[in-house]
Amino acid sequence: METSSREREELRASRIKERPSWYSPLGHLLAPTAFGLGISALGVLLLEDVRPWEWLTIPGFWIFSNFIEWHAHRDLLHTRSKRAPILYEGHTLNHHMIFPAHDMAVRERGEWREVLLPPLAVVMLVGLLVPVFAALWFAGLPNVACFYMITGALYVLSYEWLHLSYHLHPKSWVGRRALIRFLRRHHSVHHDPKLMQRWNMNVTVPLWDWVRGTVADKDAAEEALRPR
Ligand SMILES: [Zn+2]
Numbered sequence: 001m002e003t004s005s006r007e008r009e010e011l012r013a014s015r016i017k018e019r020p021s022w023y024s025p026l027g028h029l030l031a032p033t034a035f036g037l038g039i040s041a042l043g044v045l046l047l048e049d050v051r052p053w054e055w056l057t058i059p060g061f062w063i064f065s066n067f068i069e070w071h072a073h074r075d076l077l078h079t080r081s082k083r084a085p086i087l088y089e090g091h092t093l094n095h096h097m098i099f100p101a102h103d104m105a106v107r108e109r110g111e112w113r114e115v116l117l118p119p120l121a122v123v124m125l126v127g128l129l130v131p132v133f134a135a136l137w138f139a140g141l142p143n144v145a146c147f148y149m150i151t152g153a154l155y156v157l158s159y160e161w162l163h164l165s166y167h168l169h170p171k172s173w174v175g176r177r178a179l180i181r182f183l184r185r186h187h188s189v190h191h192d193p194k195l196m197q198r199w200n201m202n203v204t205v206p207l208w209d210w211v212r213g214t215v216a217d218k219d220a221a222e223e224a225l226r227p228r
C-alpha cells in the first residue's frame with residue numbers, strides 16, 4: 001500500500017478542502033479531554049474508604065486497556081469491515097497515507113483533525129466502559145468500579161494526547177521530550193505501509209507489543225525511518 005508523494009499531497013489537499021470553516025483544533029483536543037477528566041473526577045468523588053487491595057486494580061485495568069488498544073488498532077482500525085468501514089477509512093486510508101513513517105508531523109494545527117479521534121468516538125469509548133462499571137458496582141465493588149472508569153477514561157485521553165504529540169514537529173517543545181521521542185519512534189515505524197498491518201500496534205506504551213512479539217525488528221525499523 002505504498003503511496004506516491006503526489007497522491008499523498010492530493011489527499012492532504014482534499015482533506016484540507018473538506019475541513020469545515022468552524023473547525024477548531026484546540027476545541028477538538030480540549031472538549032473530549034474535559035469530558036474524560038469530568039468522568040474521572042466523578043469517579044474520584046464516588047470513592048469511599050478504599051482498601052489497599054482495591055488500589056492494585058488500577059495497574060490491572062491499565063494493562064487490560066493496553067491489551068484492548070492493541071486489538072482495537074489491529075482488528076478495527078486496520079481491518080476492513082462492512083459494519084464500521086469508517087474506522088478503516090479514517091485510520092488506514094487517511095491517517096496512515098497522509099503521514100508516512102519518515103514524515104509524521106502535521107504542517108498546521110488544522111491537521112490535528114487527521115490525528116485525533118472524532119470527539120464522539122471519545123464519548124463512545126468512555127461509554128463502552130459503562131457495562132463493566134455497572135456490573136462491578138452492583139456486584140458490591142463500587143471502588144473497583146470507579147477505578148475501572150477512571151483508568152479507562154484517562155487511558156483514552158492518554159491515547160489522544162500521546163498520539164498527537166508524536167505527530168507534532170519533532171523539533172517542537174513537546175516533540176523534543178525524551179519520552180515522546182522514544183514513544184514516537186515506535187509509532188513512526190508502525191506508519192510504514194509495509195509494517196502497519198502487523199507491527200508496533202500499541203500507540204501509547206508498547207507493553208502488549210512486547211508481550212505479543214509484535215515490535216518491529218531493528219533493521220525493519222531503520223529502513224522504515226530512512227529519510228526519503
Ligand atoms: Zn499516527
Ligand SMILES: [Zn+2]
Pocket residue numbers: 073077078091096190196
Ligand atoms: Zn495504525
